[in-house]
Amino acid sequence: MNTLFPITPELPDGFLYYPDFISEHEENELLKIVSSTDLHAMIFQGFEAKRKVASFGYDWSFENRTLSKGKEIPEVFNALIKKVTSKISITPGDIAELLITEYPPGSVINWHRDAPPFDMIAGISLMSDCIFKLRPQEKLKQVRSAMIQLPVKRRSMYVMKDDARSLWQHSISPVKNKRYSITLRTLKST
Numbered sequence: 243m244n245t246l247f248p249i250t251p252e253l254p255d256g257f258l259y260y261p262d263f264i265s266e267h268e269e270n271e272l273l274k275i276v277s278s279t280d281l282h283a284m285i286f287q288g289f290e291a292k293r294k295v296a297s298f299g300y301d302w303s304f305e306n307r308t309l310s311k312g313k314e315i316p317e318v319f320n321a322l323i324k325k326v327t328s329k330i331s332i333t334p335g336d337i338a339e340l341l342i343t344e345y346p347p348g349s350v351i352n353w354h355r356d357a358p359p360f361d362m363i364a365g366i367s368l369m370s371d372c373i374f375k376l377r378p379q380e381k382l383k384q385v386r387s388a389m390i391q392l393p394v395k396r397r398s399m400y401v402m403k404d405d406a407r408s409l410w411q412h413s414i415s416p417v418k419n420k421r422y423s424i425t426l427r428t429l430k431s432t
C-alpha cells in the first residue's frame with residue numbers, strides 16, 4: 243500500500259532511536275579512529291562471524307561466558323561518550339564497554355539478546371545504513387507479525403534498555419555496504 247508518510251513501526255518499550263545523532267564531521271572523525279584500530283574476527287555462538295570487532299573496557303566472552311576487564315577505553319572516544327551519556331541522562335563513568343564492529347558487505351548479526359552482564363546499550367552507526375530487526379525473546383511469541391524491522395541510518399543512535407533489552411532479541415540483516423557500529427554498554431548493578 244502506498245502511503246503519504248513512511249510507516250514508523252511501533253517500537254518495544256525501552257527502544258529509542260535518534261536519527262542524525264552525529265554530524266558528518268563527527269562521523270568522519272570516528273571513521274578515522276576506527277580505521278586505525280586493530281579489529282579481529284568475532285567468534286559468536288561457536289562460529290567465526292564475518293564481522294570484526296575491537297572491545298575496550300569490560301569484555302564478555304561468548305565462548306567462555308565470562309566477563310573480563312580488557313584495555314582501557316581510548317580517550318579519543320571521550321567526546322562521543324559524553325554526547326551519548328548526556329543524551330540518555332547517565333554519566334561517562336557508567337560506560338563499561340565500548341565495542342567497535344565492522345560489518346563487511348553481506349555480513350549480519352544473528353538473533354540474540356545482549357550479553358547478560360550488560361544493562362543499557364547505545365549503538366551508533368557509521369558509513370552505511372542497516373535493517374535492524376526485533377522479535378520477542380519468548381519462543382511462543384516469535385510469530386511473523388511480531389517482528390519489527392527498523393531502517394537504522396548511518397549517523398543515528400539507537401538505545402536499548404528495559405523491555406527492549408530484556409524481553410526482545412535483535413538482529414541485523416545482511417548489509418549491502420560496509421558498516422561500522424560503535425556500541426556503548428553499561429553494567430547491570432549487582
Ligand SMILES: O=C(O)CCC(=O)C(=O)O
Pocket residue numbers: 341343351356365366412414422423425
Ligand atoms: O551493530 C550493531 O548496531 C548491533 C551490535 C550488536 O547487536 C551486538 O554487538 O550485540
